[in-house]
Amino acid sequence: MSEDIILDIQNVTKRFPGVTALSDVSIQIKRGEIHGLCGENGAGKSTLIKILSGVYPYGTYEGKVIYDGSELKLEGGSIRQAITEGIAIVYQELTLVPNMTVGENVFLGKEPSENGAINWDKLYAETRDILRKYQLDVAPQAVVRHLGVGKMQMVEIAKALSENAKILILDEPTSALAEAEIEKLMEILETLRSHGVTCIYITHKLDEFFRITDSVTVLRDGKTVTTQPTGNLTKEKLVSYMVGREMKERFPKGNRRPGEVIFEVNDLHAIDPNDNSRHVLNGVSFDLRRGEILGIAGLMGSGRTELVTTIFGEYGKITHGTIKLEGQEVEMTSASDAMHKGVSLVPEDRKRQGLVLMQSILKNISLANLDQFSKFFRIDADAELAASLQQAKNLAIKAPNLLVACDSLSGGNQQKVVIAKWLLSNPKVLIMDDPTRGIDVGAKYEIYKLMNELTEKGVSIIMISSELEEVLGMSDRVMVMHEGASTRILDIREANQERIMALATGIAEN
Amino acid sequence: MTFFHDLQKVLRQNIREYGMYIALFVIMAIFTVLTNGVFLSARNMSNLINQTGYIAVLAVGMTLVIVIRQIDLSVGFLAGFLGAIAAIAMVQWLWPVAVVIPFVLLLGVIAGLISAFLIAYFGIPSFVATLAGWLIYRGLLLQVTAGTGTIIIPDAIFNAIGNGYVPDLPIPGLDFIVGHKLTLLLGAIGIIAYIFGEINGRRKKQAYGFEVLPPAIFVLKLVFIAAVLALVTWVLAGYNGLSWTALIVLVVVGIYSFITTRTVLGRHIFAVGGNPEAAELSGISVKRITYIVFGSMGLMSALSAILFTSRLQSATTTAGTLFELDAIAAAYVGGVSAAGGVGSVFGSLIGALVMGSLVSGMNLMGVDISMQYVARGLVLAAAVIFDATTRRRGG
Numbered sequence: 001m002s003e004d005i006i007l008d009i010q011n012v013t014k015r016f017p018g019v020t021a022l023s024d025v026s027i028q029i030k031r032g033e034i035h036g037l038c039g040e041n042g043a044g045k046s047t048l049i050k051i052l053s054g055v056y057p058y059g060t061y062e063g064k065v066i067y068d069g070s071e072l073k074l075e076g077g078s079i080r081q082a083i084t085e086g087i088a089i090v091y092q093e094l095t096l097v098p099n100m101t102v103g104e105n106v107f108l109g110k111e112p113s114e115n116g117a118i119n120w121d122k123l124y125a126e127t128r129d130i131l132r133k134y135q136l137d138v139a140p141q142a143v144v145r146h147l148g149v150g151k152m153q154m155v156e157i158a159k160a161l162s163e164n165a166k167i168l169i170l171d172e173p174t175s176a177l178a179e180a181e182i183e184k185l186m187e188i189l190e191t192l193r194s195h196g197v198t199c200i201y202i203t204h205k206l207d208e209f210f211r212i213t214d215s216v217t218v219l220r221d222g223k224t225v226t227t228q229p230t231g232n233l234t235k236e237k238l239v240s241y242m243v244g245r246e247m248k249e250r251f252p253k254g255n256r257r258p259g260e261v262i263f264e265v266n267d268l269h270a271i272d273p274n275d276n277s278r279h280v281l282n283g284v285s286f287d288l289r290r291g292e293i294l295g296i297a298g299l300m301g302s303g304r305t306e307l308v309t310t311i312f313g314e315y316g317k318i319t320h321g322t323i324k325l326e327g328q329e330v331e332m333t334s335a336s337d338a339m340h341k342g343v344s345l346v347p348e349d350r351k352r353q354g355l356v357l358m359q360s361i362l363k364n365i366s367l368a369n370l371d372q373f374s375k376f377f378r379i380d381a382d383a384e385l386a387a388s389l390q391q392a393k394n395l396a397i398k399a400p401n402l403l404v405a406c407d408s409l410s411g412g413n414q415q416k417v418v419i420a421k422w423l424l425s426n427p428k429v430l431i432m433d434d435p436t437r438g439i440d441v442g443a444k445y446e447i448y449k450l451m452n453e454l455t456e457k458g459v460s461i462i463m464i465s466s467e468l469e470e471v472l473g474m475s476d477r478v479m480v481m482h483e484g485a486s487t488r489i490l491d492i493r494e495a496n497q498e499r500i501m502a503l504a505t506g507i508a509e510n
Numbered sequence: 511m512t513f514f515h516d517l518q519k520v521l522r523q524n525i526r527e528y529g530m531y532i533a534l535f536v537i538m539a540i541f542t543v544l545t546n547g548v549f550l551s552a553r554n555m556s557n558l559i560n561q562t563g564y565i566a567v568l569a570v571g572m573t574l575v576i577v578i579r580q581i582d583l584s585v586g587f588l589a590g591f592l593g594a595i596a597a598i599a600m601v602q603w604l605w606p607v608a609v610v611i612p613f614v615l616l617l618g619v620i621a622g623l624i625s626a627f628l629i630a631y632f633g634i635p636s637f638v639a640t641l642a643g644w645l646i647y648r649g650l651l652l653q654v655t656a657g658t659g660t661i662i663i664p665d666a667i668f669n670a671i672g673n674g675y676v677p678d679l680p681i682p683g684l685d686f687i688v689g690h691k692l693t694l695l696l697g698a699i700g701i702i703a704y705i706f707g708e709i710n711g712r713r714k715k716q717a718y719g720f721e722v723l724p725p726a727i728f729v730l731k732l733v734f735i736a737a738v739l740a741l742v743t744w745v746l747a748g749y750n751g752l753s754w755t756a757l758i759v760l761v762v763v764g765i766y767s768f769i770t771t772r773t774v775l776g777r778h779i780f781a782v783g784g785n786p787e788a789a790e791l792s793g794i795s796v797k798r799i800t801y802i803v804f805g806s807m808g809l810m811s812a813l814s815a816i817l818f819t820s821r822l823q824s825a826t827t828t829a830g831t832l833f834e835l836d837a838i839a840a841a842y843v844g845g846v847s848a849a850g851g852v853g854s855v856f857g858s859l860i861g862a863l864v865m866g867s868l869v870s871g872m873n874l875m876g877v878d879i880s881m882q883y884v885a886r887g888l889v890l891a892a893a894v895i896f897d898a899t900t901r902r903r904g905g
Contacts, residue, residue: 312791314790314791334793334795335790335791335792335793335794336793336794336795337793338793339793345791347788347791352785352787352788353787353788353791354788354791355785355788356780356781356784356785356788356789356851357784357785358784358851358852359780359781359784359851363777363781366777367777367781367788367789367792367794368792368793368794370774370777370778371774374773374774377773377774377775378772378773379772379773379774379777381714381772382714385718389718401718401719401720401721403720403721421792
């Protein structure tokens with residue numbers, strides 16, 4: 001039986017000053033299986049990966065890691081050794097060079113050369129072979145910059161496989177992917193499994209465990225809770241293992257009573273401001289009522305983000321159509337203009353667009369609303385602090401104090417800081433672009449609760465989401481986008497995953 | 511023993527912040543010993559401040575430029591060119607000083623806005639845009655001084671800016687006080703204001719439950735800084751008192767410190783430097799900030815031009831050579847980060863004083879100019895290495 005096990009993690013404990021990140025963790029991973037690794041942020045998943053990749057080298061942890069029959073002893077300083085041993089990682093943030101071709105990226109750092117000159121024919125031929133073997137649908141000569149996120153992921157996988165990886169670790173590979181691309185990734189994983197590659201699969205999206213994994217290990221607070229064949233598990237069981245208690249509902253019930261129409265978009269067309277020939281919106285119409293959550297679903301590239309940034313005055317050039325706020329036609333020319341009119345945007349990527357990471361929670365919360373606290377340009381520090389403290393309390397931001405820099409916070413708390421920033425401007429319409437991306441179940445639940453509280457106070461929310469369950473769980477109505485246009489707005493009672501997907505992929509017209 | 515334990519902890523936590531003060535202190539101490547005390551003499555200190563002044567104001571402007579992730583290479587020759595314009599206006603056009611100074615300051619702002627226009631409107635990298643400015647202003651400086659060569663400025667009021675001292679208070683009956691009374695008075699006010707400000711700030715932080723220094727360390731810090739301020743005041747008061755240059759630099763640093771730490775504009779500048787995209791989405795116009803910061807840089811270039819031209823009492827064909835690099839070096843020694851969003855105006859002033867002290871000290875010791883450059887280069891490298899290593903540990 002033991003030859004079945006490719007990776008045997010035995011009683012591994014990893015201590016940091018003051019914290020025990022992993023305590024007595026044991027996991028057995030069978031050769032050729034897809035093994036899910038599940039747990040809230042801070043449960044120890046990333047620490048475990050860092051041990052397997054050599055970021056925390058042999059000797060800095062207790063316990064043993066038996067890999068392919070012998071103990072894994074990685075030296076620190078570089079993840080190179082792990083890769084040569086056959087353990088490769090595809091990170092959540094893609095690590096490709098955008099201006100190079102697929103082939104150049106796959107062979108980056110190990111270009112086949114003769115007498116110091118790169119053998120380009122060989123490089124592209126081998127790239128093609130790898131791509132073909134695992135049925136990755138990308139052209140070796142394509143420049144990475146022009147590829148979508150889904151294809152970039154394929155290049156990452158090809159890069160890992162070009163090293164003859166025996167174990168491929170995928171760290172939240174789908175967090176930036178839309179449904180169709182996730183589907184494709186699942187197919188790729190099936191292919192890998194059929195070629196005998198072992199995968200460790202980490203995600204926050206629970207349904208993916210059930211779609212692809214053979215078994216799942218749940219970590220909580222640095223300990224292994226359980227390892228079970230996926231067939232024995234249900235979503236509810238998984239969640240209760242993760243949080244350590246029964247969680248009855250993933251989406252809190254709100255008491256929403258949508259009122260009159262407050263915001264209307266009519267037949268909106270827009271072009272890319274940097275490229276007049278590119279149409280990013282081709283006719284979007286919807287209305288939003290007071291105290292309502294309107295979900296926007298659609299594939300990556302369907303124009304969801306373009307729609308909200310155009311409304312917000314930061315991206316597309318509107319060529320046709322109108323936007324009405326409280327019955328008045330409005331034109332928002334910039335973020336600050338939109339904000340003054342009562343429209344706020346929680347952007348898609350909190351680290352890149354939402355926060356000044358090196359600055360304190362306090363400075364981030366007040367950033368968009370300093371005018372509220374200033375007289376003759378001078379900031380009233382007391383007023384700023386009082387208002388920020390109030391927000392931090394309402395949103396239950398967990399931090400030692402407000403002077404802590406945002407880069408030390410967890411994803412969920414970072415997102416709360418971004419939301420706090422926008423709530424300070426008292427928006428009438430709050431646009432949230434993928435508000436729970438990459439944050440754990442507990443923090444998600446708190447953000448959903450917050451959304452319910454806001455709508456009960458009369459704030460209207462437009463929520464974009466890549467997770468269909470979230471759209472279905474939180475929205476009053478769902479607008480589906482396809483190729484830059486709105487297809488149809490479904491009432492939540494008539495919406496389900498199949499209908500949304502049919503509209504999003506253009507299979508169904510209405 | 512808790513005192514020393516606390517002290518150690520505080521120093522370790524704030525090593526980045528205190529590092530440059532320690533560096534300045536060490537450099538000054540070394541030169542004082544090596545020159546048998548001449549370095550710390552009132553006369554030399556006074557000279558040091560006057561020589562550092564025109565770089566310090568550039569460093570202040572440059573701090574903000576680097577904070578928003580840009581660079582300005584044109585400031586040296588812009589200062590040289592504007593100095594020549596000031597000289598020509600006074601000597602050839604016979605304009606009064608009261609007109610020349612605002613005129614030159616205005617030209618500086620316009621020059622800065624032109625750089626900002628290239629950067630913000632056309633999206634040209636600031637390195638390239640201001641390198642073009644470097645060439646253009648150098649050419650213009652040579653052009654306007656081509657006929658005359660060095661232009662001697664005979665105006666006593668203008669020349670006092672770089673060489674003169676603030677006159678003393680004519681208070682009768684206080685003759686028993688030895689030294690420059692106004693300087694002593696300003697020094698005393700400064701020390702009292704500093705102590706009150708610190709105590710007040712500490713009380714507020716405590717009220718909100720933020721971490722503050724342990725009491726003993728806090729008192730030590732107050733005493734130490736007050737002592738340094740008192741020493742500087744006493745040394746200067748024993749000579750001619752406060753020079754006009756020193757007063758201008760202090761006012762500029764005071765205003766810029768206030769803007770960067772207490773105002774909406776300052777917050778916006780640092781947010782743009784920390785994350786331009788998040789700043790833009792928070793309703794801050796990155797373009798507007800770029801115009802303001804480069805406009806201020808132009809203003810500081812003009813001020814530097816006035817200080818330098820006045821100090822030399824003439825405009826020369828090579829004025830402003832390498833000023834931009836001295837200012838950039840001073841800002842980096844003072845702790846600005848090229849990654850953006852980090853830096854302080856006061857730090858850059860200290861950085862300018864560190865670099866100025868090196869030059870002054872080595873001149874006193876008769877060190878050859880070739881080795882002076884090497885020494886300054888090593889100190890700059892050391893400062894940035896220190897910054898990088900302490901940052902890594904902090905993060």
